[in-house]
Amino acid sequence: MNFNAGIQTKKAELVLDANAIVGEGPIWHPSENVLYWVDVEGRNVHIFDPETGKNKTFDVKERIGTIVLLEQGGALVALQNGIHHIGTETGELTFIAHPIQENDIRFNDGKSDAAGRFWVGTMALDKRKGAAVLFRMDTDKTIHQMLDNLTISNGIVWASDNKTMYFIDTRTQQVKAFDFDLESGNISNDRVVVEIDESDGSPDGMAIDENDNLWIALHKGGAVVNYNPKTGELLQKITVPAPQTTACAFGGKNLDTLYITTGTEGLSEEDLKKYPASGGIFAVKPGVKGVPANFCKIKL
Template identity: 45%
Template structure:
């Protein structure tokens, strides 16, 4: 399997992708560039909207809009009217933080985590925005809250706090949205960079983006075993999500942030959006149901 460049976007920090199964488009962001994107693979068109704050992630909403975790909290965005509607900001008292990665769970709740703008340790948290728009802190003391995924049977939630170089598994109560019994199921080797964003396939295997590791890996969380490592022509691989009509196309975001001229010479396509055709199908990006 080899990746192909979809968009040579040269994003400073491409991130937070999701696939809208209804519209068959990919949403993604450039955090540092303060941009949200909508990519139509059929038309090969990428629509960009510039914002006034850092976007961490963008996810579909059941009514056709999208939901965002921005620097200053949760927002709805309407592509037609080009309007942002604030929902809530659980960290108004922490101006040094911003939202980072997040996703909706199978019940349609939106989970997103925060981090310190200076990347100070233990300043972040993970929040759950329910469909009634009430927000609850679910984890705290995080440093860079990142990838999140749910098992195909909805029994587990997986979460990455990047500096730990681990994936934690939690028992997940689909009805209540509660998480319990944390357990380390994946540890990324030191020579493979740091785990960033993450997605999951229908076999329950985790696909993890390696920031500083120039690739995406596929892991069996039951055995803690790496099944495959796919090279990506970008040092800083940030996130990945399954999409396409058959859910067998892995879209991969990357970043140019922190790269030297020498690095950029080695990886000229860094910051681009890539795609990998996979032998397995991925699970969908669940829409927000609020």
Template identity: 40%
Template sequence: MTQEVGAFVPARTGGFICAMREGFYRYDPVSQAAAPIVEIETHLPGNRFNDGKCDAAGRFWAGTMDEKEEGPSGALYCLEADLGCRRVLTDVTISNGLAWSADNRTMYYIDSTTREVVAFDYDLGTGSLTAPRTAVRFGDDEGLPDGMAIDREGMLWIAIWGGGKVIRCNPATGARLQTVLVDASHVTSCAFGGERLDELYITTARQGLSERQLADEPHAGGVFRFKTATQGYATVPFGG
């Protein structure tokens, strides 16, 4: 693939569904061919897709961002199992983390520049969002919330860009429960894996770091693993 990939998920029919710069694509890892599903925001060449994830019904939620991070020109999209696509949220600057509660009645979402995790009432049957409210708020000195995962106790694990850490938070109270320090300042996302889903895999980036910073952070851009005391959930594949 020649396009930049913002997010991708496995498809139940095989291969992957990718959110790429120009829209959603189906990708065959054997032939390495990417077939377009739907084009998105072709009138906004400065936008690109960023983070994405599937809900329990197999819908692929993915959001766009202003590549220069200068304004709210992005949006959050939902690709349905029948390949229909709809725009759900607008006025987004850096679309990032997504997570759902175990009962699928709450969806959590991050637009990084707001420094908030927003909770919505969620209808799994229709994929509709209502009643937005702040679940977790980050101060100006904490870095920006980026990607996130949720564990089986309903707690959110939130990657902090510019903060060198992942913070476990209670979305009901906003309380910080645990901090996992990472040997890289730009922490981008996290996901549970391992045989028991009790290993947190943490991604980081080198983007925006000077040569001196890179010398101080030789592992920037690497993937880290942290053994947790709780379990998470496996990735949901795309498709009904």
């Protein structure tokens, strides 16, 4: 990657001083006009209202990898001991399924596809190579293992025609594209479309915009980078005054604001003095709009 002078650069501003340990999983609710997000190690689900500045919090008492909106109400959360429904008024949890057998593996990032299936990946607590997988949960709650031999299963999005899925295994420093069949949920023909230099950080969470371009959070990079996956061209860089940049999602009533989660895990006292807003939620208007989040259509 070459962040040359010709690339448009913008700076994200702090909108919520949340002090999250590992902020993750941002997703905008289009009718509630709020941002759902999680703190993996803080073990919380958060609902942030940018209009009022209020941030509602539910303690889920265990590590949480991601959250997706559920069509029939509430949300699905991927917790250390399984996938649960969470009531977003009460915080009440209802167990659905637990495909992970090992005690030292946890869920990580995940999203719903346009057919309402829930895709969620895993990682080992010690981040060992090859221990992670990517699951797909169908609307009838059947679970399929779609990829294995991963290390940190992370960002996942789909192109607007639903014929391509983009996916990040963080340790590879790559974004891969797969042919995607919406009807069956099958993926095939993987190829590398973006490569991130280690000196710029590691690819983490990811969003897609109305032009089918990718927005990739760079962990330890203090940035979100915008790529055209068809050409591999870097289009824009958003700087974030928090090095542990983790994930991003388009939100706001017009989906023209990019919300960015960050963390404090692993930062020294010196780092925290230098980047006091670490762990906060940041926002920027990047000049493009996102696409509405897919609702999960799993029947409880």
